Amino acid sequence: MPITKGLRTIxxxxxxxxxxxxxxxxxxxxxxxxxxxxxxxxxxxxxELFSSGVMSLIIILVAGMFVGMVxxxxxxxxxxxxxxxxxxxxxxxxxxxxxxxxxxxxxxxxSRAGSAMTAEIGLMKATEQISAMEMMAVNPIARVxxxxxxAGVISVPLLAALFSVMGVFGGYVVGVVLIGVDAGSxxxxxxxxxxxxxxxxxxxxxxxxxxVAVTAIALFEGYDSPPTAEGVxxxxxxxxxxxxxxxxxxxxxxTAFMFQGD
Amino acid sequence: xxxxxxxxxxxxxxxxxxxxxxxxxxxVGNLSTYNMSETYQLQAxxxxxxxxxxxxxxxxxxxxxxxxxxxxxxxxxxxxxxxxSIDQRYxxxxxxxxxxxxxxxxxxxxxxxxxxxxxxxxxxxEVIKKTQSAVVLEDLIGKFxxxxxxGS
Numbered sequence: 219m220p221i222t223k224g225l226r227t228i229x230x231x232x233x234x235x236x237x238x239x240x241x242x243x244x245x246x247x248x249x250x251x252x253x254x255x256x257x258x259x260x261x262x263x264x265x266e267l268f269s270s271g272v273m274s275l276i277i278i279l280v281a282g283m284f285v286g287m288v289x290x291x292x293x294x295x296x297x298x299x300x301x302x303x304x305x306x307x308x309x310x311x312x313x314x315x316x317x318x319x320x321x322x323x324x325x326x327x328x329s330r331a332g333s334a335m336t337a338e339i340g341l342m343k344a345t346e347q348i349s350a351m352e353m354m355a356v357n358p359i360a361r362v363x364x365x366x367x368x369a370g371v372i373s374v375p376l377l378a379a380l381f382s383v384m385g386v387f388g389g390y391v392v393g394v395v396l397i398g399v400d401a402g403s404x405x406x407x408x409x410x411x412x413x414x415x416x417x418x419x420x421x422x423x424x425x426x427x428x429x430v431a432v433t434a435i436a437l438f439e440g441y442d443s444p445p446t447a448e449g450v451x452x453x454x455x456x457x458x459x460x461x462x463x464x465x466x467x468x469x470x471x472x473t474a475f476m477f478q479g480d
Numbered sequence: 481x482x483x484x485x486x487x488x489x490x491x492x493x494x495x496x497x498x499x500x501x502x503x504x505x506x507x508v509g510n511l512s513t514y515n516m517s518e519t520y521q522l523q524a525x526x527x528x529x530x531x532x533x534x535x536x537x538x539x540x541x542x543x544x545x546x547x548x549x550x551x552x553x554x555x556x557x558x559x560x561x562x563x564x565s566i567d568q569r570y571x572x573x574x575x576x577x578x579x580x581x582x583x584x585x586x587x588x589x590x591x592x593x594x595x596x597x598x599x600x601x602x603x604x605x606e607v608i609k610k611t612q613s614a615v616v617l618e619d620l621i622g623k624f625x626x627x628x629x630x631g632s
Contacts, residue, residue: 264490272493311508376497383500386508405507410537410588414509422501 242438249367249437252360262365270331270366271373275380277326282381285318286310286388294397303399307408310389315412315421316477319382321469324428327374328461332436335366336457339440340450363437370433371426378425420476427468432461518568519546520604524578525559530614532580532589538564540593545570548591564591573598580614589614
């Protein structure tokens with residue numbers, strides 16, 4: 219019977235999704251539970267900070283610079299029409315600090331470091347290194363997963379701040395050095411409109427939330443991937459797709475909370 | 481525990497990230513402009529403050545001399561009471577004018593102080609008597625239309 223078959227697939231998919239959600243939640247709680255152990259062996263976190271944070275520096279710095287330069291060019295073209303080129307500084311700084319810095323840094327981190335995390339853990343599972351650890355009474359979550367999680371949570375806000383600073387510098391280079399907007403009004407308008415608590419601190423909060431989301435998704439997909447070559451590649455793709463969507467959806471929710479009506 | 485090249489790179493990364501946050505706070509944001517050395521308080525009543533907000537700047541001859549610290553509605557006079565904190569270095573005569581002005585055509589609103597000729601100076605917590613309210617664009621347009629209709 220084709221109808222019952224269709225219904226059965228829908229039902230099993232729904233049950234599967236709920237099952238996976240529960241498993242993901244338990245996995246996340248396990249990471250938090252075993253974080254104490256990994257903070258006592260801090261060198262593990264340092265090692266992961268190197269491979270996820272330091273190795274992402276180049277792409278973050280270059281991307282930030284170019285995003286800032288594009289903002290400078292486009293902003294100048296539009297502001298020129300209203301004769302308010304001097305507001306270029308605040309346009310560049312506000313859009314970077316509030317939105318583009320945290321969001322783009324997290325998106326780049328998801329595709330540069332998140333996918334690597336998933337592939338690494340998925341391959342560890344496929345080659346039975348995870349089971350070997352369990353056999354030796356080493357908890358794989360405390361030894362492999364939790365250090366990566368904290369390294370991601372620490373690096374995303376730092377990368378976002380670097381992204382914003384490079385962006386402002388790029389905007390400065392295009393706006394002031396190349397086009398010739400007045401340097402004084404560029405900086406003073408920027409400092410007038412960017413508020414430390416309202417803009418910068420909220421941006422940092424955003425990037426911390428994105429860091430938690432991206433690394434948690436990447437680690438879960440890796441840990442949960444089927445132990446085959448195909449399974450690992452599928453998990454890596456899912457990491458990038460899901461964490462990108464999660465970043466953009468969370469960004470909307472956080473923005474709605476932070477910048478409502480004022 | 482041995483120090484490694486890895487620690488150096490991670491250290492550099494963390495220091496650079498924190499330095500970027502400091503740059504954002506001081507150079508891009510206005511954290512540094514908040515702490516004015518020594519301030520004293522003044523008050524002024526306006527019949528309409530337009531779009532004036534707390535933390536708006538107070539300028540005299542275009543120079544930043546203070547910030548608006550609070551805005552409340554005085555229910556005895558039914559006028560807006562604006563609290564201002566002014567830098568201690570700047571003293572103003574008793575007959576100073578406080579006007580609510582707009583920077584540019586559509587910019588933010590601020591308070592402009594125009595000093596008068598009196599020799600006595602305003603003391604802390606005193607009230608500026610001479611004030612001029614914000615120009616509300618809708619009122620202006622209304623007046624303009626009214627006078628047009630009258631004239632024809």
